[in-house]
């Protein structure tokens with residue numbers, strides 16, 4: 086599929102995998118994007134695809150270049166969903182020169198035992214391949230140490246690796262202006278929050294590094310090619326990496342028999358009565374945590390509540406909060422509540438968890454014995470009002 090000039094899309098779609106990284110559900114599938122610059126002088130392949138799709142991938146490459154050889158393979162990112170076909174590409178194109186940075190080649194050898202001719206590039210280096218001039222910029226920890234981007238200054242195309250990527254296979258077209266992009270926005274936030282979310286500072290550095298480039302097209306390794314929505318995509322990455330969020334509250338609760346859920350409902354109703362429009366409620370046992378995390382990235386407020394389970398937190402709540410903590414999020418408001426039947430632990434444990442998060446606590450924690458009564462109902466409403474007031478103070 087031609088993108089621009091003699092730059093082609095040669096990626097593949099995966100609608101078979103259930104869990105990306107064996108962790109994240111893929112309701113819309115995922116694409117592994119690879120690009121081919123068929124310059125009159127040299128042929129350049131940018132990243133590869135998951136090895137399961139190699140035969141199809143090779144066919145796509147040959148549909149563009151026929152029997153021409155490939156001169157360079159640029160490796161922007163070594164994660165195996167992109168580097169997986171590297172060894173087979175090398176077998177089919179033995180004279181290909183691998184292009185990466187110092188950290189890339191440690192991984193090339195470690196994963197695939199591939200040696201041979203290579204071009205080691207440093208930050209800011211460039212490569213002329215005929216009409217196209219390619220510039221390399223290292224963006225370490227977005228989201229691996231070897232990650233880099235390649236900028237084709239001839240066409241204004243940023244080959245961005247995983248940056249600006251999202252879940253969701255491509256259904257026919259691949260450039261945003263030609264397709265309905267509705268499904269990709271939430272999937273971009275879910276991709277970012279779960280996979281890149283911890284690396285806010287490196288993402289900010291990468292954005293600064295690329296800010297001077299005259300980018301006309303962003304070719305990421307997952308999801309659509311961005312042409313019409315470049316400003317929107319960059320703005321989303323900028324906001325997410327600064328942990329900026331919208332007014333709204335995620336209420337995540339863990340319950341076995343519904344009493345703790347009743348308290349969550351009470352809190353939600355009161356938040357709504359106080360004029361908070363964006364309220365999303367999640368049963369932590371029912372919804373995959375990747376979706377909950379995505380909304381915690383979206384909204385400023387978080388209220389969590391769960392039962393005591395064998396003198397500890399309800400296990401799914403413990404799991405969710407450890408994922409939140411691992412992302413080192415900032416600029417969030419948090420409240421919490423818990424329940425018990427004979428010996429309380431949940432509220433105490435939620436307090437310990439909240440201290441590990443860098444969130445501003447709002448309201449008084451609410452503790453409920455067995456079922457909701459008038460006093461715990463009142464306290465739940467007070468917690469909701471404190472959250473609403475804190476959010477409204479930012480308006």
Ligand SMILES: Cc1cc2nc3c(=O)[nH]c(=O)nc-3n(C[C@H](O)[C@H](O)[C@H](O)COP(=O)(O)O)c2cc1C
Pocket residue numbers: 339340341342343344345346392393394395396397424425426427428429430455
């Ligand atoms: C397996 C199991 C373990 C529990 N462990 C405790 C406990 O250690 N201390 C306690 O006070 N309640 C314990 N409970 C009771 C719950 O914390 C909770 O009060 C009860 O499930 C009602 O809340 P719910 O309707 O939201 O599930 C336990 C319940 C179950 C099913």
